[in-house]
Amino acid sequence: MKAFVASIATETNTFSPVYTDMSSFRASLYAPPGQHPETPTLCSAPFIAARRRFAELGWELVEGTAAWAEPGGLVNRRTYEHLRDEVLEQLRAAMPVDGVLLGLHGAMVANGYDDCEGDILERVREIVGPDVTVAAELDPHSHLTQKRLDNADLLIAFKEFPHTDFLDRAEELVELAVRHMRGEIKPAMSAFDCRMIEVLPTSIDPMRSFLERVRRIEADNLNVLSISVIHGFMAGDVPDMGTRVLVITDDAGTLGDAIARKLGMELFSFRGRARPPYRGPADAVARAKASPERPVVLADVWDNPGGGVAGDATLILRELVAQGVTDAAVGTIWDPVAVQLCVAAGEGAHIRLRFGGKTDEKAGYPYDAWVTVKRVVRDAHQSFGESRVPLGDAVWIAMDQGIDVILNSVRSQSFSPDLFSNLGIDPMDRHILLIKSTNHFHEAFARISNEIIYVDAGAPYPSDPRTTKYRKLRRDIWPIVENPHGN
Ligand SMILES: [Zn+2]
Structure with missing residues (x-):
């Protein structure tokens, strides 16, 4: 055969x-x-x-x-x-x-x-x-x-x-x-x-x-x-x-x-009750700050590149800064241009950098901050089960506000804590880890964290079918229609 x-x-x-x-x-x-x-x-x-x-x-x-x-x-x-x-x-x-x-x-x-x-x-x-x-x-x-x-x-x-x-x-x-x-x-x-x-x-x-x-x-x-x-x-x-x-x-x-x-x-019959509780950014960050666990994982479910969006939203990062969080790491924000600028500046450089927020008006504005380029890794990667997932050239930047951010140039959702360690950040050594994924992260991150909080920033993914402007989907389906089976 x-x-x-x-x-x-x-x-x-x-x-x-x-x-x-x-x-x-x-x-x-x-x-x-x-x-x-x-x-x-x-x-x-x-x-x-x-x-x-x-x-x-x-x-x-x-x-x-x-x-x-x-x-x-x-x-x-x-x-x-x-x-x-x-x-x-x-x-x-x-x-x-x-x-x-x-x-x-x-x-x-x-x-x-x-x-x-x-x-x-x-x-x-x-x-x-x-x-x-x-x-x-x-x-x-x-x-x-x-x-x-x-x-x-x-x-x-x-x-x-x-x-x-x-x-x-x-x-x-x-x-x-x-x-x-x-x-x-x-x-x-x-x-x-x-x-x-x-x-x-x-x-x-x-x-x-x-x-x-x-x-x-x-x-x-x-x-x-x-x-x-x-x-x-x-x-x-x-x-x-x-x-x-x-x-x-x-x-x-x-x-x-x-x-x-x-x-x-x-x-x-499971409609409307199959997901874990999602929390708004302000509530989620406040809970993470108050938690005695270390690390606490905040999962940005709607800026998940695994769902086709860019992965460059800054909405929850802004909330971390607004609430004065310092002991946190973000993995990752997709921004190939910012990566290129950091690579050119070199490890150790203290630079003014604009990053994230470039592709979708719903995903927040670009972030402007003084940052230190801590580490440059060419062809970085992370694991997902047995497979190796490319992140492209990536950099670890430390914002003056006290938050570490990984910028990557090949889009990927956050699968595994080794995305941090491969860039030189010990994920166990931060109080809060902000990642971008809906659920694929769960198995690997649950091994290092007892508290995982799903964060619903509402964008940029079209997360509510009742307000998404479908043109080709014409069938009656829930939640657009309450009783699509007619009973
Ligand atoms: Zn899938």
Whole structure:
């Protein structure tokens, strides 16, 4: 047997001014055939899972390109078509194959393409024909369209948010694809539209227990091959935005439909109560100041580059300064120009610097301060599980007000405390750590902190669907409509 594997992935916030082109992919991951590293990235885990399994089986694996861009604004049309056609050409050259394995994200939107993944799957299907296995791994923060269901045999999303299980799900995908290639199963996909959009962290209830029930259904029912929850991605203005349940059965569509509907309505009942408490900046900073814990983590949930925004907001930093906080470190603020200025000034220089607040009027003004350039690190990085996440050239600056800030030049959300230590700041040695992430930070930061406070500064991410100006989303979904199921 022989299969082809490739990955094209990013998450598109259609409201973000940080547009995505080839340089965005090159800055995060662009690995032509044979150059994918030994460690998986979030969306390229099928490479690693397939290498391991196919080596055991003695099957042939042809590797195509893997490309990932940090979530951002609309993808440049030529960039998308270039990457897509590059992979399709590699697939044509590899033919005949028995299977195609893809690492997609599922929320990629390019200029002229609302459903990039549906487009890719449809073209792959055209090339390989109806009998070849087409399987793709997805991020749950994605959109599930009919075109994807029509053209894939197997779609599996990460279950966990934070996405700690991306490699486990890739292994599951590869295993089911192997069984399908051998003719052992006949996958039938059943999808249910929950008609809602919500933030659904799985580290806490109700999602924690919900996932346990999902796993029990998978384990107890031989006809159920896999269950995924598509959380949806509220910053993507596309017709199919929203939460869905996807059940894959072994040729038991009626059973799959029933399970998808039951789980979907249960998810709908979680609306408005699935997230941890979010606090406004003034309240959050006051609580952190008063806390005896060390460090206290303030998570800026709506300036999370992982949701496609710039990551250069200064709103909460201003609140720290306003409340006289001194024993704090901020990781990170994206500002490649300020990084360049600091690099030129050199370590030890005391300079007047304007940083942050450059890309979005809702994210606060640039900050002007006297700072000392404490450390310059070329090609800095941080960890996320097994993967290494680039931060680009980065600097540690110490503001005269007493707050340390890391400025980075490749956008990334805050995944792990080593983003501080890699720049020379001991995260255990600060009272307050301000980071930018919605939930992916949680596992790694909970290991060093007993107090994590989620901060809702309201911007720049389009965080309230009731006020977000969607143009392509026309379906009735909660919270835009109170009773979208009409009961
Ligand atoms: Zn995600």
